[in-house]
Amino acid sequence: MKNIRNEKLIKALGQRVRLLRNEKKMTMLKLAELSGIDYRQLSYIELGQTDPGLSTLYAIAQGLDITLSFLMDSESLR
Secondary structure (H helix, E strand, O other), rough: HHEEEOHHHHHHHHHHHHHHHHHHHOOOHHHHHHHHHHHHHHHHHHOOOOOOHHHHHHHHHHHOOOHHHHHHOOOOOO
16 A cells, blocks of 8 residues: 655645744644644644644634635645
């Protein structure tokens, strides 16, 4: 079975979440609260240490007040 985990993509996604959060001048605690996810989980995502599911990404996008497609912009995740 082929391993489909893409470490480069996971790291880029974490960096994008952090960048967007910082652009909105939001702490990790605040984004976690607005997203309804655990602060530690958000930390792991931003550090590229976990591969978040679609529901988690949707929750983060809502917490950032952006669309999921904007969060997942392929140009930004290279």
